[in-house]
Structures are given as structure tokens and as C-alpha cells.
Amino acid sequence: MQEQLIQWYPGHMKKADRQIREKLKLIDVVVEVLDARVPYAGRNPEIADYCRGKQHVVVLNKSDLADPEQTRAWTERFLKEGADAVVAYTAVDAGQRKKLTETIRSCNPKGKNELRCLIVGIPNAGKSTIINSLVGKKKTQIGNKPGVTKGQQWLQAPDQLALLDTPGILWPKFEDQEAAIHLAWIGSIKDTLFEKENIAGDLMNFLIENYPGRLEELYGITVDPDQPAWTVFDAVAEKRGLLRKGGEFDYLRTSEMLLNDFKNGRIGRITIDRADDKTGETE
Numbered sequence: 397m398q399e400q401l402i403q404w405y406p407g408h409m410k411k412a413d414r415q416i417r418e419k420l421k422l423i424d425v426v427v428e429v430l431d432a433r434v435p436y437a438g439r440n441p442e443i444a445d446y447c448r449g450k451q452h453v454v455v456l457n458k459s460d461l462a463d464p465e466q467t468r469a470w471t472e473r474f475l476k477e478g479a480d481a482v483v484a485y486t487a488v489d490a491g492q493r494k495k496l497t498e499t500i501r502s503c504n505p506k507g508k509n510e511l512r513c514l515i516v517g518i519p520n521a522g523k524s525t526i527i528n529s530l531v532g533k534k535k536t537q538i539g540n541k542p543g544v545t546k547g548q549q550w551l552q553a554p555d556q557l558a559l560l561d562t563p564g565i566l567w568p569k570f571e572d573q574e575a576a577i578h579l580a581w582i583g584s585i586k587d588t589l590f591e592k593e594n595i596a597g598d599l600m601n602f603l604i605e606n607y608p609g610r611l612e613e614l615y616g617i618t619v620d621p622d623q624p625a626w627t628v629f630d631a632v633a634e635k636r637g638l639l640r641k642g643g644e645f646d647y648l649r650t651s652e653m654l655l656n657d658f659k660n661g662r663i664g665r666i667t668i669d670r671a672d673d674k675t676g677e678t679e
């Protein structure tokens with residue numbers, strides 16, 4: 397784990413939080429978008445406050461990249477903790493639109509015609525993609541990096557859903573550097589804020605411990621669970637011919653490759669935060 401502390405809650409995040417609070421009185425349903433790979437690190441400690449007096453739908457998005465068993469366990473856990481509905485979702489799969497629309501429409505205790513929904517979550521969780529999927533058209537800009545959506549925007553979806561897109565917010569969990577590193581692995585915090593070799597080293601340790609077989613399969617190497625991470629980097633660099641002039645292994649390129657392979661799901665379906673070993677936040 398590296399020493400460097402990240403700037404966890406910069407000014408524009410505070411502004412985004414204030415702008416959300418200003419809109420809350422208009423909102424019927426809070427749609428909390430989590431990346432199913434990091435449901436713990438991606439949670440906003442303010443969420444219970446946003447949801448007071450409203451319906452609360454948790455969307456475990458990018459479930460195509462997460463471990464299905466863990467997604468089921470997180471679903472149960474969030475329901476137990478008080479969410480009105482939880483949906484495992486893949487926003488890039490057009491066939492799933494109906495499931496989310498129906499879930500949101502079912503959270504309507506006052507029987508309103510139009511439901512106004514706040515779409516909230518960390519950067520890069522897929523909020524804008526979810527909105528495009530519900531609207532059925534590409535109405536908002538999306539991108540595989542944090543900070544794509546810069547301001548709030550209302551969009552109209554079929555079935556009388558009005559959706560408020562918001563810029564991703566990172567939460568003030570200064571004490572939790574581990575969560576920050578997990579968010580860097582999935583691309584919700586810019587990895588330029590870290591030394592790439594450091595976060596790739598942490599990721600390698602996680603994979604050696606939890607998914608050694610996946611590393612073996614993808615890179616065609618053998619991994620011993622007790623092996624230090626740098627020796628696995630050597631093996632990967634050698635296999636892939638990632639050498640610098642003079643024949644030394646190129647750790648930067650190997651690190652970048654590992655981080656990209658993880659972000660793009662090439663290492664397989666992985667959930668980083670386990671449903672049974674993280675402290676829950678009750679509502």
C-alpha cells in the first residue's frame with residue numbers, strides 16, 4: 397500500500413453534493429448507482445440523508461464485470477439494510493432496460509404519474525449510460541474515465557420517468573486509503589494521481605491472493621500464492637516481451653497492461669469488495 401494520500405474530496409465534489417441537496421425536494425426516487433465490483437468503496441456515506449422520505453433504489457451496475465455470487469450477496473445485504481429495491485444491472489446491454497424501468501416504477505407508494513429520479517454515484521459508475529439505456533437513445537455523454545458529466549441535466553424517459561443526471565461524487569472517507577485504491581483499479585479515481593506501478597502492485601497482490609488461476613490463464617504463467625508480486629510482474633513482462641532498451645523488464649508498461657486488462661474485464665468477473673467482510677452502513 398502506498399504512502400501518498402490522495403485528494404479525496406476536492407472542491408468541485410463539495411459543489412456537486414450541494415447541488416444535489418438543492419434538488420432533493422423535487423425528487424421521488426433516489427437511484428444510487430454502484431459499480432458492482434466495489435459496492436463498498438463506491439458508497440456515499442451521505443446516501444441515507446439523500447433518501448430520507450424518498451424511495452431508494454440501488455443499482456449494482458457493470459454486473460457483467462462482477463462475480464455473480466457476490467452480486468447476489470450484495471443484493472441481499474442492501475435489501476436487509478433498508479433499500480426499497482436492488483437491481484443487478486448491465487447498462488450496456490439494451491435488453492435489460494425493462495427490468496430497471498419496472499423496478500423504479502414499482503417504487504411509487506404515492507401512486508404518482510411522473511416519477512422524478514435522482515441518479516447519483518461515484519465517477520465512472522455508469523450513471524449516464526444507465527440514463528441512455530432508460531431513455532433508449534444516446535442523450536448524455538459517456539466515457540471510460542472519471543469526470544465525464546460536468547453538470548446536472550434532466551432527461552425524459554418513457555413510462556413517465558424524469559431522470560436527473562449528475563456528475564460523479566467521491567466521498568470524504570479520508571481515512572480509507574484502501575477504498576481509494578480500489579476505486580483507482582476500476583477507473584473511478586484517475587490513476588494518474590498514483591504511481592501506476594504502486595497501484596498495479598497492490599492489484600497484483602490482490603489477484604495473486606484471490607484469483608491466481610485467472611492470472612495463469614490470461615498470461616500463460618504459473619503463479620504460486622506465496623510468490624512475491626514483483627516476481628509475477630517479471631514473468632508477465634517476459635511472456636509479453638515488455639522489455640526496455642538494455643533488456644530490463646519494463647515495469648511501467650507491464651503495470652499499465654495489468655490495470656487495463658483488469659478495467660476491461662479481461663481478467664474475468666471479479667468483485668473486489670466482499671459482501672460478508674465489510675462494515676455495513678445501516679439506514
Ligand SMILES: Nc1nc2c(ncn2[C@@H]2O[C@H](COP(=O)(O)OP(=O)(O)OP(=O)(O)O)[C@@H](O)[C@H]2O)c(=O)[nH]1
Nearest residue numbers: 486487520521522523524525538539543544545564
Ligand atoms: N462493461 C460495462 N461497462 C459499462 C456499463 N455501464 C457503463 N459502462 C461503461 O463505463 C464507462 C463510464 O460510463 P458513464 O456512463 O460515462 O459513467 P458516469 O457514471 O456517468 O461517469 P461520470 O459522468 O464521470 O460521473 C463507459 O465507458 C461505459 O461504456 C456496464 O454495465 N458494463
Ligand SMILES: [Mg+2]
Nearest residue numbers: 523524544545
Ligand atoms: Mg456521467
